[in-house]
Amino acid sequence: MSITRRTLLVGAGAGAVGLLLAACTPEPQPAPTRTKTPMPRPTAPESVPAPAGWLRSTWATDPYSLGSVSYLPAGADPSERERLAEPVLDRVFFAGEATDSANPGTVVGAVDAARRAALALIAAAGDTERIAVVGAGAAGVIAARMLTDAGHDVTVFEARERLGGRIRSEVDDEQWPVPPQLGAWLLSDDELAALSDRLVDISDETMTFDTATGWTADGEAATVDGAAIAAALQKAESAASDPSIADALAASGVSTDDPALAASLAWLAAMTGADPARASSWYPPDFPADTVHGVTGDLITFLKEHLDGLDVTTASPVVRIAYDDRGVSLRLGTGEALSYDRVVVTAPLGVLQKQGIEFAPALPFAHRGAISALASGFVETVWMRFDEPFWTTEAAIWHVIGGDGLIRTWLNLQPATGEPVLVGLVGGADAEQFAELSERDAAVAARASLAFFAEPAADEG
Ligand SMILES: Cc1cc2nc3c(=O)[nH]c(=O)nc-3n(C[C@H](O)[C@H](O)[C@H](O)COP(=O)(O)OP(=O)(O)OC[C@H]3O[C@@H](n4cnc5c(N)ncnc54)[C@H](O)[C@@H]3O)c2cc1C
Incomplete structure (x- = not known):
């Protein structure tokens, strides 16, 4: 599969951001699963008209979410989220809704998780470091904003061609009275x-x-x-x-x-x-x-002001993160490898569970245990x-x-x-x-x- 890498330097205010965001849709859809055996197909009731x-x-089924929201299955407790949120060697920092104990499964939780991860990273880092952020949903954008404002050199890698992650408003004033919200x-x-x-x-x-x-x-x-x-x-x-x-x-x-x-x-x-x-x-x-x-x-306006001046690279899935106590190396879907001092990972729990990103060495037991103990709903x-x-x-x-x-x-x-x-x-x-x-x-x-x-x-x- 060939993946085009597109770099956006988002820095010209809301109007330009709007254009860039518009240029980033639609995202590639996963191919639908086809059944080989013809099944009798249900019919729609005539009393319910076909929608316009x-x-x-x-x-x-979206490969960059593989689920919608995290929750605790029977036997798990909120400490799993705290374990996942623990920095690894002070080089790999997890954020995203699944790592927030107070408001998991929400945008508020994603924002709070980003703040927590960014503050932990800032405390561990030197003056100006090269930081990678994986994912440009609410958590990734807020983490990148805080790290940039703290003086770090930040690049955001987003797998999809659009920003926002599980925030997705389809603005189409001619067709819909309000933008359909799919997230x-x-x-x-x-x-x-x-x-x-x-x-x-x-x-x-x-x-x-x-x-x-x-x-x-x-x-x-x-x-x-x-x-x-x-x-x-x-x-x-x-x-x-x-x-x-x-x-x-x-x-x-x-x-x-x-x-x-x-x-x-x-x-x-x-x-x-x-x-x-x-x-x-x-x-x-x-x-x-x-x-x-x-x-x-349009819910993306939530994130617009925080995107100002950020270096965001879309259509760039991170497939591997190698780390040790001196730094991290990211491999993209294109095969390109890039070195950073530290990384914030905001990929959804479903992606981590299906090993959509390989970690080298494997994450500590506590992190792997937390990833498998939580449920992706x-x-x-x-x-x-x-x-x-x-x-x-x-x-x-x-x-x-x-x-x-x-x-x-x-x-x-x-x-x-x-x-x-x-x-x-x-x-x-x-x-x-x-x-x-x-x-x-x-x-x-x-x-x-x-x-x-x-x-x-x-x-x-
Ligand atoms: C249908 C639905 C309804 C919801 N309803 C509500 C609601 O009403 N209220 C509410 O508060 N919350 C709701 N949520 C939850 C809310 O959307 C999420 O909690 C929040 O948006 C998560 O933000 P995040 O940054 O943690 O993750 P995401 O928004 O998923 O961001 C992660 C980003 O990482 C990217 N990514 C994934 N893999 C890679 C990779 N390998 N390399 C690079 N990038 C990668 C993804 O493309 C994505 O952009 C809903 C979610 C869904 C799906």
Whole structure:
């Protein structure tokens, strides 16, 4: 595979950055997996029209994320993140959301992890050193900013042709009322405040989702809540060992087959990536807040001001990092080798777990243990724009209760934008399955997941 290396010296202010960023899209998509045996293909319900516009994420299969957000599986605890965050010989520093104990799996966590790694590196380094940063997501950009401001000579290597990592806004004013967000964009009150505090105040550029409803085959129903899950988790606190959330529910006598509980678990998975069958009940992800804010602007603007003057090299995957107590050597996908004094690695946990970067010598046991102990969770998003709404509800959050649709959580953007746009959120094992579908099958699965709008008499095969 030949990889073109493109160097960007980002230094001419926001306008130029915007142009450069625009020039960096689209990124190469991984080839879809093809099945050899022809399978009977599901059909979309006629009651759900074909969308006029459609976009979806595939973070699970993207070679530069291989997952969406990290979480703690049963048996792991937050010290794994601290172990991963320990500098190696004061030469290799890990940052990125997976290394933050307070707010893992979030943009805030990525920013805080970058600050921690940059400060540790600055404390260990001499006056002016050559520093490499691997990855230009939130963590990489913030780390590079701080290290540059501290007087170091910093180069950022980004595998993709675009910046932002798991922040990805698709700006297309003609097609969409707001930019479809394929990565991070939903924030609780606290997260919105924390992000505005750390990066830039975006509170005026959000829409609020605060009215939820359930949908069953019989129509609109009561929404879901986290009460049964909270009760099971509380009971699991006195268990002899850390059960998964699903095991904790089973132990408390609740069946995960119960449609309302399954819908609650699907909401939890869609917002946190945590698979209830694997996630720790001792260190569980927070159940989603009742009010969620969605960003309505181009999220890359978060990072723009921090990019000013940085040396960012895109389309340059780092495939090997050799290190000793005197320095580091990076090998790029092109075969090129470059020497630095130190390196900050912000590649996602999924990439580290699949050994997308080789370390020489192998990382210490503590780091390898942490990488394998943490779990890489899956969240995928699908944006669908329709010519006409086929729904009448004003509720902004829909939970599908029952049925066998893959996507069980929908956000209705019509009340906020005036346009018939629905956003499907899917998490955990269902998200991994959704990401592996071909474009056609994913579109069918998404429409089939909206089949709860079908007339009761409809005979959908
Ligand atoms: C669908 C989805 C929804 C989310 N929703 C939210 C949300 O609502 N709120 C929230 O706060 N967070 C959310 N998150 C999580 C949030 O996006 C991440 O926690 C955060 O963006 C991670 O930043 P990072 O810098 O740690 O990693 P990344 O953004 O993944 O950056 C790492 C960078 O490293 C690059 N890279 C990988 N391998 C290599 C290599 N070998 N060489 C060079 N570069 C490499 C990648 O291309 C990437 O640009 C969501 C994530 C997803 C996927």
